[in-house]
Amino acid sequence: MINISNSLTDEGIKIVSNVQQRKNIFEIKIPLFLNPVEYFKNISTKELEKLNVLEDLWQQGILQDKDNSYIIPYEFLYNIDEEKRRILSLPIEDNAIKVHIKARGIFGSNDFKLIPEVYVKDEKMGPLDRRINNIILHKGCMYLIPLNLYSLLQEIDAYKPTDDPISQAKIVAKVKYKAKTANVTFDRFLESEEVYYSEKLDVDIIKYDDDHLQIVPVLGDEIDSLLKDSKDKVLKQYNTLYGEGIKRKRIFFEDEVLKNYNKIVNRGHLRGSEIPKFLIDPYSILPEDIDLSNFSKRVKELGLKVYRANPYINIKKDKDSGWFDFEVGGIIHEDVGSFDEDVDNVQEYGLTGDDKIDVLEYSQLVQKAIESGEDYVNYKGKWIKIDIEQANRFLNIANNESFSKVQKIDITRLPYVLKIYENLDDLEYNETALNLKKQFIGDFSTRDFTYPMYLKNCHLYEHQKEGFLWFKGLYENHLGGLLADDMGLGKTLQVISFLCYLKECNELKPTLIIAPYTLLNVWENEIRKFSEITSIYRHSGYQRYKTPEILKNYEIILTTYETLVRDQLLLGQIDWKAIVCDEAQRIKNSTTLTTSAVKALKAKIKIAMTGTPVENNLGELWCIMDYVQPGLLSSYHDFRRTYQKPIEDAIGNKNEEYLAIKNKLLNTIRPVYLRRTKDGILSLPAKNEIFPEVELTTFQEKLYCQLIENYKNNEKKESPLGVLQKLMELCAHPRLIQDDGDGDTYKFINESGKLQRLIEIMNEIKLKGEKAVIFTHYIKMQTILRKVIMDVFGINCLVINGNIKGDRMSVIDKFRKSPGFNIIILSTRAAGVGITITEANNVIHYTRDWNPAVEKQATDRVYRIGQTREVNIYYPICTSSRGKTVEERLNEVLQKKIQLLNEVIIPSRYVNIEEENYDYLLQDFSAWSM
Structure with missing residues (x-):
């Protein structure tokens, strides 16, 4: 029997998990593979589900190791979704919590303070109740204070008694400001105090004409209205309006907000060439703290x-x-x-x-x-x-x-x-x-290839050698290029090889690599692993260098797209030897500040990298190409008329005209565009796709009919997507839609035809001593699978629902290094990126994703460079003698969509199953009856 208990400590909620075997009690460690399988004999699915959630929180860094125990810091409770909190019996945010705030003592004297009275379900907290950080203990129950209300209470907690009336008025202003979005009332004195505070600063742009703009700081409707008639444009930390006495209104600011506000006021009006400079690089004028996510739209x-x-x-x-x-x-x-x-x-x-x-x-x-x-x-x-x-x-x-x-x-x-x-x-x-x-x-032959002097610890495949020579040719001829290789072909290594060549030619320093923040570690680690380049600087954070002279001393600068936008003026002063944009779909739209910042940089060669150059429309390909080789595709206006509209209008009926336009586009960009797919490029082992048909059990068929009848009788008030999702869950396992309590493992197996077939597949894999990866995005299904695999095969398999961070890669390493037969369960989307598991050569998509591109990315965790064995990919599909199931129809639609996957000029959104496909998925409902 498993016992999971929670207790409140100064640092957070302490989680203790124990298992009792006979007279002995053993502590369960996280991650779960650290424990013997025997600990989980006869464990119920509800208990295992709790342990799975704990392991998931550990992978995310929310559950932390602390002095041989596990702690969830109080502030991290808001990062756990409500369903997981319920599973672990953690407190849920309760909007029934109210606060009434009273003032005590004399204003201006040292005894002045604010007293918050907390009410739970309209009952005032009594002497036996208590609050610990953001948790309230009331009548034996735990409640989580809503985040906005907790932020207010923190301000009161942090207040230190003083006889300074300005400081006292400021805390009142802060609390009243935060009370606007919280369930708070005040006593008569506090209610009458007209004090104002803002912790957020925004900007507006007023256009007088094309040659005259004004930048206006925005603090919020109330304060902006008060300041409208004020003669003092430059503000102080403490501002009194409308005189003294009972009619006065006071406004307070934090140092940083005040400094930024006054900076914007002093900058004020822009004229002449100041206007385009501001539009292209707003952070050259605005403070770095200003959020400009809507700036491009406003412009x-x-x-x-x-x-x-x-x-x-x-x-x-x-x-x-x-x-x-x-x-x-x-x-x-x-x-x-x-x-x-x-x-x-x-x-x-x-x-x-x-x-x-x-x-x-x-x-x-x-x-x-x-x-x-x-x-x-x-x-x-x-x-x-x-x-x-x-x-x-x-x-x-x-x-x-x-x-x-x-x-x-x-x-x-x-x-x-x-x-x-x-x-x-x-x-x-x-x-x-x-x-x-x-x-x-001229064309390049790999016969001319020699390894760059500073490249180490790697062997380049033939296509990677071609990629290196392509980069070299571009550089020698002052051209930019878009490397759009399929995922898993080693784009990063090809670029690193080219950077080693630049170092050999004494042409590397300085080079800029721009990537999403999550990939900076990958870039730095890969450069150090595969090259002798050691002069690397990560340009991010508030402590980053602010002078170009220092940056130019490094061979490689790593930065993010967000930092580039803020430091465009700084980075734009440097004559870069090369600029590399990883995940170049980030510059797919010319209206964004990011794209403008990237295009403004100077470099001898500009490189873009992405496996998905087209996501929503062909204009994205134009925008990326306009960065690497401006002018090649003419203006966007011409490109849209010549290529985008005819191609996108013809998707679905590929006639000769469509093929001619598509080929013309590809031929136009071919000199500076390189895309290879794994098929026909890599000498990978065979990939076998298997679609085993699985009969629904009698129990599943009965529930299937009930769901359809309920949908019909409900006059289709339920959305088509809702009933489709329920039917998909039912095909996976009936417990996903109707759980009548815990059952033993063999009852779970008997209830689901798909689970029975999975066991057969796993037995075949076990006989060969191979490893398998099972993909499903249903959390409850992951729990059922883990329990069944544990009881049938004696394997405490790993489950990964999210991104693995830092030393938590040990979870993956444990699976990769284990000898012989083993199984790992991954969430299709959350864990389908950034993980390589070529030690496995069997993939089971237990449940299907509605976008085949996502399934392909998941499969590519296994089927990629480094795979040495034949790969079997299973898509078990539920069938029935009553009629076609939703899984059969879904598979038919997905197979048609898959044909579009390798067409790089077809936006990936056309591959996704959307509302237009629902009628086809629902058309067999009439064949099902009770």
Whole structure:
């Protein structure tokens, strides 16, 4: 028998788990694999479910090891979802908790204080009740104080008695501010005190005209209204309005809020070139604490746009003569506000094609920038960014007497002319020019491959060698590139190999790698593991360096997209040898500050990495390509008309026109775009997909009919998705929808046809001495599986529901290093990323995900580089003689969707099963009757 108890300590809730065997009591350790299997003999599913939840909290870092015991810190209770709290008998947030606050003592004297009276279910806490941090003990029950109310009580707890009336008024202001969102009342004195406080500062933008903006600090409706008529624009920590006495109103601030408020007020009005600088890099003016998540949307609403002008080469072949029309000049792109972030259909208004200007006009813009000493100049009512250094290098070539008058050129002279221009970092090419340029580069053969001097501890596969040579060719020809290899092909190692080559050429320092925060550790560890590059600096956090001179001393700088937005002005001063954007879907939309910040950086080579370059619409591919090779796909307006709309309109009926447009797009980007899938690239062992049919048990069929009858009789008030989800749960196991108490293991097995078939599959795997991974996202199903596997096979298998952090990788390592037959259970989505388990070669998708891309990513934990054995992937599907089940229909839909998976130009959202598919999944309901 398992006993799990909770007790309150100073540090948090202490969790003690014991198992009694005969007369002995043993403590259960977390993670559970540390315990002998014998501890769990005859354990009930309810007890095991509690242990599974504890293990999940441990993996998340919520349940912490402390002096040979386990503690959940009080503040972490709010990070545990309500269902898990109920399973562990932890207190639930109770909105029935109310607080009435009284003032005691004389205001201005040392005995003044605030007294909170706490009520639970309208009963005032008595002398036998008590509060420990955010927990209330009332009549033998534990209650969790709602977070907003607890924050208020913390302010009162932290108050130290003083005779300073200003400090006293400030605590009253803080408490009244936090009381707005909490269940709080005040006595008459406190209620009458007109004191105000704000812990959050926001900004608004007022547009007077295209050449005049005002940045306005926002503290909240009440305070902003009070300050509206105030003569004092610069505030103090303590501000009195409307005189003294009973009519006075007082406003209080924390130091940081006050400093930021006054900084914004003093900056005030923006005019001229200050406007585009602010729009592109708002943190150059605004404090770092300001949340700018809606900034791009606000800029778009105001109709504000910024543009950039780059040098441009345009080549068109003359069909009659065989010569080429050769044109150089400038091209002006929109930099902010091109298309909406959250919709697929672009709003046509406000979109224009690129403006091409000749060398003379471009030269005049550059001269204007030089004379004004500004990076931005106004051209025909548009603010345009000019890179003066880049522009001068271009103009020196374009105005050279040998080239300035060239309008037509033959094929023999073209390579020489292109070579002259290619030493410009951000030169833009049209499609013809870039394809011709690539022809002169030539194709790479891995016969020419030699390992970079500073690469170590690894063997590159053939496709990785090709990727390295591709990067090398791009760099030598001043081109950027998008590496869009399938997951599991080692994109990171290919980039590290290239970085080692740059170090060998003394061209590495400084290089910038931008990645999501969760991947910074991966990058640093992989660079140190596979290379001799040791000069690495992680640029993040408040203590990060703020001068470019220090940063330039490192070979590799690692930073996040969020930090880049804040430090755009700093990082933009550095001439980077290379910039690498990992998970480049983060720059898929040109309206975001992130995309603008990335595109503003200077580098000899710009690299993007992502396995999913298209998620919602093809405009995302355009945006990423516009970063790595500006101009190749022309303006977004032209791209949408030429490629996006025809392709997305034709999804589902791939006719010849669709194929022609798709191939034209892929051929256009091919020189700077590399995508390989595992099929046909890796010499991986065979992958066998098996779809065993499983008969529903009589018990399952009965419940299946009941669910359908209830849905029909309820006049379909229940959503179609709701009944579909219940039917999916029933197919997995009837206990997921109707649990009538604990039963023994063999009763669980008898109730579910799918579970019976799983046992048969596992027996086959056991005979071969192999390992298996079972995927299901249902928490209760994970518990049932764990119990059955424990009782049938004697294996205390591991269960992972979320991301494994830090030393918790020991959970995975335990499974990987165990000899022979073993099983691990993973949540399809939560644990399907960032884990490699090539030691297993059997995958069972016990329950299906509604997006085959997610299932594929889960399978790729096993089927990837490092796998040496044939992989069997099982998709058990419930069937019935009564008619087709929802699992059969779902599998049919998924198989059709899978055909779209490898079509990189098809947005992945088209692969997901959505509402449009519900009718097909529901169409067999009429065949089922009681």
